[in-house]
Amino acid sequence: MSQVIKNTVNESIYDDTNRLNEEECFLSKVDLFARDRGINFEATPKVTRKPISLFELYKKVKKKGGYDAINNTENGWSDLAGEFRQLDPTRAPKSLQNLYFKNLIAWEMYDLWHLQSPPPQLLELSSNKNNILQRVKTYNLSPSYKSTDALEVADTKNSNSLKNFYKSIRPPSPVTLERRAEEALNSNYQPLPNAANFSNTTFPIVPVHPLPADSPLQRQVDRSSGPAISIEESLGQGIPGPPLLIRMALALKSRQEDEVDWAVCHLVKVSFERYQEFKLERLPFLAECLVEALGFQISLVKKVSNESDITQYLDRAIGIALVLRNSVLSSENAKLIAKAELIVGVLESAIRCAKTFENVELLHYCLDISETISSYLCIEDEKIGLYLLLCSFLNSSDNAVLIATLRTLARLALNDRNNRLLQDLDEKVVIRIISLTETNNEELVAATLDFLYQYTTYRTNTSGLLSNSAIWILVNQLTRLMMYQAQERVVTIAVANSGKADVQTPNTSQTTSFLPLPYSELQQLVLLREPERSVKWMRCCFESSPDDYVLQTDIWQMYCSDMERAQGPGLMAISPADFIKVSSHAFYNARAMTVSTPLLPVEYVINGIKRRELPISLIGEKYQVCRWKKDNGTLCGETVLGTKSTWAHLQEFHIFPQVLEEKHCRWGDCTYYIHSDQSGGSSVPSHQSLLKHILTHLYDNNLQSTTNEGRKLCPSREFRIPLLLTAVDEQGDATGIALTATLVLRNLVRSKQGKMLFSAIEGHVLEVSTMNPAVAPYVSEMLLGQI
Structure with missing residues (x-):
C-alpha cells in the first residue's frame, strides 16, 4: 500500500485509476485525504472481531443517501449491518456507525456533497454525530470561511495555518442543554457588582455553542459580523461565553419573542428537574429578569385585543410563573425573590389578569408564589393592592384558593410590624372562616x-x-x-404494697445469666411481618424498667443473632434505624436517646427497658431452665415453658423413686436434705416434704401466688x-x-x-x-x- 501511495503522489493527488483497481484507488484517495486532515486512516478495520471492506461500506452508505439519511432512519444502521454477512446483529450497528464516522465522514462531505470539511476536532473527533450535513453546510456558509479550490486543500502552507488557528481556539464540546445547565448550576462563581458586564475570568469555562437556530438574535449577529471580517479580526472569537442560565437571563431581558420562548422552555425544565440545585443567588440578575419578564407579559396581555395574541402572551406568563413557583420551593430562592423590588406589584397584576381571563393555572401559580415568599415579605400598609386582593379571596368557594389565601395572610400577619393587617375584615367573612373549622378537610382546618x-x-x-x-x-x-x-x-402505674409477702422468692444467685429465646418461639416470630416481628421479639426478651437502659448496638446485635438462628444470615427485613424506632411501640416508656457512660462520653441507648433474665413466650408465659443435677453431676439444662411444664418435666425425667429414697434435693447447688426417721415410721411424709421443697425452685413471679385463705399476694398493685x-x-x-x-x-x-x-x-x-x-x-x- 505504501508503494501505491508513493506512485499516486507523484502522478496525481486524488485521480489515478489506470494502474489500480477500483477498490485500491478508492483506499488510496481516502488515505491521502485523511493524511491531509491529520487523521490515521485504517484500511482494513474490524467490526466485532471481523474485518470489513471500507470500500463496500462507503458504496452501501452512498447508495442509501449518505450518513445522515441512514442515521435519521429508524434501524438504519441495523439494516445496513444485516447486508454484511457474519456480523453480530447486536453490536455491529454501533460499530459500523463509529467506523464510518471516524474514517469516511469527511470523505463523504468532499466526494458526495462537494463541501469543505471542518477541522478533525470539529468533525471526526467530535462526539456529536447528528445532522452532520447541515452542520457542515453551516460551516461553509459562515463569514469566517473562505472558499478555496478543492485541489488546494493539500497545500502545506494553508493547511498549517488553518491547523494553527484551530489549535488556538478551544473546540466546543457537544454537550446537551441539560448538561450545560447542570454545569452552570454546579459552578461556584461570585455574582458581579454589575451583572450586565462579565469577563472570562469571572465565570467557569463553558464550551462555545451557537444561539438557537433561526432566532432574531442569531440573524442580528450574522448581519453585524459581515463577510469582510476575517477570522483574526472577529471580536470574541475563541472566548467562552457565559453559562447557559446567564444566556437565558439575557434572553429574557431582550424581550424578543423567540428568545423569551427559548429561555422559558429550558428554564421550566431545569427548575423542575434540578430544583434543589436551582440557586438564583449564583445566577446574577436572573431573579429580577424573571419578575420583570412576568410583569412585561402581563402588560402585553392587557394591551392587545386579538384572542390569539392574548393566548400567546398568557402562555408565556404561565411558563415564567411556573419557573418562579418551582424556584421558590427553596427558602434561599424565596428570600431572594421576596427582595425583588417589583414582586408585590407583579403578583398583584398577574392575579388580577388571571381573574379577568379566568385562567386557573396562572392564578394557582401566583398564589403558590405568594404563599411561599410571604414569610419574607413585610406589608406596611393595609391598602396595598396585593393584600386587598388576597382578602377578597376569603369568600372563594375553591378550597385550594382558600387554603393558599389563609396561609399567605397568616404569614403576612406574622411579619406585621405596624399592626395594620387583619383588622378590617368584614364580620360575615370572619363568621365564614369560623364555620370552616367544622369541615372534615384536614388541610383546610389547619390553614383556618x-x-x-x-x-x-x-x-x-x-x-x-x-x-x-x-x-x-x-x-x-x-x-x-x-x-x-x-x-x-x-x-x-405500680404502687408497692405495705405488707410483706411470705412467699419464698427464687435465689437470685441462680439466675445470673440470661436465657436466650428458644428456637420454637423464634420459628413463630419468623412467620410475622416487620415491624410486628420486632415488637413481639422485644416484649419476649426485654421488660420495662424506668431506671435502666440498653445500648442500641447490643439490642440490634441480639436481634440479628436470633433471626440468623431462625432463618439464616442476610435476610433482615428491617433496617437498624427502623428497629430502634419501634422500641417505643413495644414499650410505652422506651425512648431512644444519648447518655454519658463510664466507657464513653456519649452512648446511644434505649432508655426505660432492661433484659429479661428469663424470656417469655408470645402469649406471656415465662421460660425456665431445668437445673436438676443428673447422676453424672451435670445439669439438665432443658428449657421448659411455664411452671406447670417444668414440674411435669421433673416428674417425667428426674424424680424417680430412688431419688425420693435419697431424700436429697438435686436442684442446682441446693443442699436440702431430709433426715431419716429413727422411729421407723412411714416415709411418705418425708417424700411429701421433699416434693414441696422442689416446688419452691419452680416459683414463677408471673403467676400470682395464693395463701391457704385464697388471698392473692403480689409485690405491688398495678393501675391502668x-x-x-x-x-x-x-x-x-x-x-x-x-x-x-x-x-x-x-x-x-x-x-x-x-x-x-x-x-x-x-x-x-x-x-x-x-x-x-x-x-x-x-x-x-x-x-x-x-x-
Missing part, C-alpha cells in the same frame, strides 16, 4: 386555625369575637379540636390509666391541629373578657388536659392567666 391564631393576636379582633354570638361556635370547635385524632394509650394522646413531635411536645386549636383558645382567654369565657369552659378544658397530657402545659398557661 393558623389564620385564626394570627387573627386573635390583635386585641381589637379578640374583643370583636368575644362580643359576637358566633364565639361559642368557635369555642366548641376549638375544644373539640384539642383532641383531634387522639389515639388511646394505656399507662400502667387510659389516655388519649394527640400528635407530638420528636421531643414529645404537642404539634398539629390540636396544638393550634389550644393556642387560639389561649389567645381568647388572655383578653379582658376572657375570664368570663374561661369560667364557662374551665371544667371541660381541664378534663381535656387530663386525658391529653400533650396540651396540658398550654392549659396551665390559661389557668395562670386567670390568677
Whole structure:
C-alpha cells in the first residue's frame, strides 16, 4: 500500500485509476485525504472481531443517501449491518456507525456533497454525530470561511495555518442543554457588582455553542459580523461565553419573542428537574429578569385585543410563573425573590389578569408564589393592592384558593410590624372562616386555625369575637379540636404494697445469666411481618424498667443473632434505624436517646427497658431452665415453658423413686436434705416434704401466688390509666391541629373578657388536659392567666 501511495503522489493527488483497481484507488484517495486532515486512516478495520471492506461500506452508505439519511432512519444502521454477512446483529450497528464516522465522514462531505470539511476536532473527533450535513453546510456558509479550490486543500502552507488557528481556539464540546445547565448550576462563581458586564475570568469555562437556530438574535449577529471580517479580526472569537442560565437571563431581558420562548422552555425544565440545585443567588440578575419578564407579559396581555395574541402572551406568563413557583420551593430562592423590588406589584397584576381571563393555572401559580415568599415579605400598609386582593379571596368557594389565601395572610400577619393587617375584615367573612373549622378537610382546618391564631393576636379582633354570638361556635370547635385524632394509650402505674409477702422468692444467685429465646418461639416470630416481628421479639426478651437502659448496638446485635438462628444470615427485613424506632411501640416508656457512660462520653441507648433474665413466650408465659443435677453431676439444662411444664418435666425425667429414697434435693447447688426417721415410721411424709421443697425452685413471679385463705399476694398493685394522646413531635411536645386549636383558645382567654369565657369552659378544658397530657402545659398557661 505504501508503494501505491508513493506512485499516486507523484502522478496525481486524488485521480489515478489506470494502474489500480477500483477498490485500491478508492483506499488510496481516502488515505491521502485523511493524511491531509491529520487523521490515521485504517484500511482494513474490524467490526466485532471481523474485518470489513471500507470500500463496500462507503458504496452501501452512498447508495442509501449518505450518513445522515441512514442515521435519521429508524434501524438504519441495523439494516445496513444485516447486508454484511457474519456480523453480530447486536453490536455491529454501533460499530459500523463509529467506523464510518471516524474514517469516511469527511470523505463523504468532499466526494458526495462537494463541501469543505471542518477541522478533525470539529468533525471526526467530535462526539456529536447528528445532522452532520447541515452542520457542515453551516460551516461553509459562515463569514469566517473562505472558499478555496478543492485541489488546494493539500497545500502545506494553508493547511498549517488553518491547523494553527484551530489549535488556538478551544473546540466546543457537544454537550446537551441539560448538561450545560447542570454545569452552570454546579459552578461556584461570585455574582458581579454589575451583572450586565462579565469577563472570562469571572465565570467557569463553558464550551462555545451557537444561539438557537433561526432566532432574531442569531440573524442580528450574522448581519453585524459581515463577510469582510476575517477570522483574526472577529471580536470574541475563541472566548467562552457565559453559562447557559446567564444566556437565558439575557434572553429574557431582550424581550424578543423567540428568545423569551427559548429561555422559558429550558428554564421550566431545569427548575423542575434540578430544583434543589436551582440557586438564583449564583445566577446574577436572573431573579429580577424573571419578575420583570412576568410583569412585561402581563402588560402585553392587557394591551392587545386579538384572542390569539392574548393566548400567546398568557402562555408565556404561565411558563415564567411556573419557573418562579418551582424556584421558590427553596427558602434561599424565596428570600431572594421576596427582595425583588417589583414582586408585590407583579403578583398583584398577574392575579388580577388571571381573574379577568379566568385562567386557573396562572392564578394557582401566583398564589403558590405568594404563599411561599410571604414569610419574607413585610406589608406596611393595609391598602396595598396585593393584600386587598388576597382578602377578597376569603369568600372563594375553591378550597385550594382558600387554603393558599389563609396561609399567605397568616404569614403576612406574622411579619406585621405596624399592626395594620387583619383588622378590617368584614364580620360575615370572619363568621365564614369560623364555620370552616367544622369541615372534615384536614388541610383546610389547619390553614383556618393558623389564620385564626394570627387573627386573635390583635386585641381589637379578640374583643370583636368575644362580643359576637358566633364565639361559642368557635369555642366548641376549638375544644373539640384539642383532641383531634387522639389515639388511646394505656399507662400502667405500680404502687408497692405495705405488707410483706411470705412467699419464698427464687435465689437470685441462680439466675445470673440470661436465657436466650428458644428456637420454637423464634420459628413463630419468623412467620410475622416487620415491624410486628420486632415488637413481639422485644416484649419476649426485654421488660420495662424506668431506671435502666440498653445500648442500641447490643439490642440490634441480639436481634440479628436470633433471626440468623431462625432463618439464616442476610435476610433482615428491617433496617437498624427502623428497629430502634419501634422500641417505643413495644414499650410505652422506651425512648431512644444519648447518655454519658463510664466507657464513653456519649452512648446511644434505649432508655426505660432492661433484659429479661428469663424470656417469655408470645402469649406471656415465662421460660425456665431445668437445673436438676443428673447422676453424672451435670445439669439438665432443658428449657421448659411455664411452671406447670417444668414440674411435669421433673416428674417425667428426674424424680424417680430412688431419688425420693435419697431424700436429697438435686436442684442446682441446693443442699436440702431430709433426715431419716429413727422411729421407723412411714416415709411418705418425708417424700411429701421433699416434693414441696422442689416446688419452691419452680416459683414463677408471673403467676400470682395464693395463701391457704385464697388471698392473692403480689409485690405491688398495678393501675391502668387510659389516655388519649394527640400528635407530638420528636421531643414529645404537642404539634398539629390540636396544638393550634389550644393556642387560639389561649389567645381568647388572655383578653379582658376572657375570664368570663374561661369560667364557662374551665371544667371541660381541664378534663381535656387530663386525658391529653400533650396540651396540658398550654392549659396551665390559661389557668395562670386567670390568677
